[in-house]
Amino acid sequence: MNVPLLDLNFQHRPLQKELAEAISQVVESNAFILGPDVNRLETAIAKYCETEFAIGVSSGTDALLISLMALGVGPGNEVITTPYTFFATVGSIVRLGAKPVFVDIDPVSFNIDPDKIEEKITSKTKALLPVHLYGQCADGEAIQAIAKKHDLRIIEDAAQAIGSQYPDGSKAGNKGDLGCFSFFPTKNLGCFGDGGMVVGNDPDLKERIQILRVHGSKPKYYHELVGGNFRLDSLQAAILNVKLHLLEKWNQERRENAKRYGQLFTDNCLVKNQKVQLPSAVHADSGVTNHHTYNQFVIRVLKRDELRDYLREKGVSTEVYYPVPLHLQRCFESLEHKEGDFPEAEKAARETLALPIFPGLTSGQQEYVVQQINSFYESNP
Numbered sequence: 052m053n054v055p056l057l058d059l060n061f062q063h064r065p066l067q068k069e070l071a072e073a074i075s076q077v078v079e080s081n082a083f084i085l086g087p088d089v090n091r092l093e094t095a096i097a098k099y100c101e102t103e104f105a106i107g108v109s110s111g112t113d114a115l116l117i118s119l120m121a122l123g124v125g126p127g128n129e130v131i132t133t134p135y136t137f138f139a140t141v142g143s144i145v146r147l148g149a150k151p152v153f154v155d156i157d158p159v160s161f162n163i164d165p166d167k168i169e170e171k172i173t174s175k176t177k178a179l180l181p182v183h184l185y186g187q188c189a190d191g192e193a194i195q196a197i198a199k200k201h202d203l204r205i206i207e208d209a210a211q212a213i214g215s216q217y218p219d220g221s222k223a224g225n226k227g228d229l230g231c232f233s234f235f236p237t238k239n240l241g242c243f244g245d246g247g248m249v250v251g252n253d254p255d256l257k258e259r260i261q262i263l264r265v266h267g268s269k270p271k272y273y274h275e276l277v278g279g280n281f282r283l284d285s286l287q288a289a290i291l292n293v294k295l296h297l298l299e300k301w302n303q304e305r306r307e308n309a310k311r312y313g314q315l316f317t318d319n320c321l322v323k324n325q326k327v328q329l330p331s332a333v334h335a336d337s338g339v340t341n342h343h344t345y346n347q348f349v350i351r352v353l354k355r356d357e358l359r360d361y362l363r364e365k366g367v368s369t370e371v372y373y374p375v376p377l378h379l380q381r382c383f384e385s386l387e388h389k390e391g392d393f394p395e396a397e398k399a400a401r402e403t404l405a406l407p408i409f410p411g412l413t414s415g416q417q418e419y420v421v422q423q424i425n426s427f428y429e430s431n432p
């Protein structure tokens with residue numbers, strides 16, 4: 052059996068006609084940059100995220116960059132974040148000449164450990180940049196309390212977490228000053244290329260981001276700020292407008308798949324024998340959680356790399372998010388970090404494995420994945 056890590060055909064095939072119509076309408080209109088499709092998407096995403104505004108941008112990376120720019124982050128500033136995330140979180144801070152200050156992760160949620168944030172705050176700290184890794188919100192209440200106490204701004208990197216909720220029911224992206232989303236095709240809501248969104252509630256930030264998105268100009272050709280071309284394409288917005296109403300259904304399917312994995316791993320004694328550690332949300336209530344949207348279903352395992360090779364031979368695709376934590380990346384050598392600085396992030400980088408979780412994954416495929424993991428540990432105790 053072949054089990055891909057992600058199969059988007061399940062999402063796109065039933066929408067083929069609507070998607071083709073949406074694309075041809077944009078082509079007919081000749082309005083390729085921003086325009087009505089982007090406006091429609093922005094209104095819908097703001098409503099969905101329960102924020103005052105949403106601004107379409109060119110990617111999740113640019114959502115982070117423009118948010119940091121809007122908050123005035125630059126040389127001399129420090130931004131506190133996690134070393135266990137996709138490169139863009141930290142790359143965006145460094146591109147603006149600011150310094151990323153890392154805080155180790157909580158080993159259960161894989162998100163920034165709020166208990167370790169305060170000791171890293173200095174007079175240069177400008178913002179906190181938590182990441183909702185794999186689709187599970189970081190500890191928003193604790194982070195908000197720290198930000199309030201020290202007068203810091205918060206940017207949520209919710210690139211992997213559209214539709215995720217905090218335990219109080221509020222949506223990812225609306226506890227920070229700004230929330231950033233990615234519509235990269237592998238995300239729970241993906242377009243047919245690159246795209247992103249910034250959400251928030253402060254009208255001044257809204258205006259700054261709108262200006263920064265078009266080279267800092269207002270009106271056209273009169274530049275108040277040095278911005279960039281951070282615009283979302285109309286074609287991508289039109290595609291996302293077709294897909295958005297199915298996001299909740301797809302997220303729910305991901306949760307059901309997660310619950311099924313939880314049951315299958317428990318039935319196989321892989322959890323009891325401590326070969327496999329399930330994501331914390333599956334642990335928490337031994338089943339479905341409303342809060343996690345499982346952009347990735349990531350387990351902790353022994354002999355991770357051997358298991359991954361074995362699964363590949365058996366036709367099961369997996370991925371490692373991420374093999375090298377950011378404090379150990381060569382391009383950040385000037386920060387002078389060394390192995391051992393963030394032990395939980397380093398351990399996670401050695402032990403985590405993402406399994407297929409996409410909507411459309413069948414129960415038969417999930418059973419096969421767990422059977423193969425079981426047989427690996429039978430022959431590699």
Ligand SMILES: Cc1ncc(COP(=O)(O)O)c(C=O)c1O
Pocket residue numbers: 110111112113136137139140182208210211232233234235245246247
């Ligand atoms: C945590 C995180 N931040 C930022 C990004 C950047 O998003 P994009 O690929 O749309 O630029 C991603 C996407 O991979 C991500 O996973």
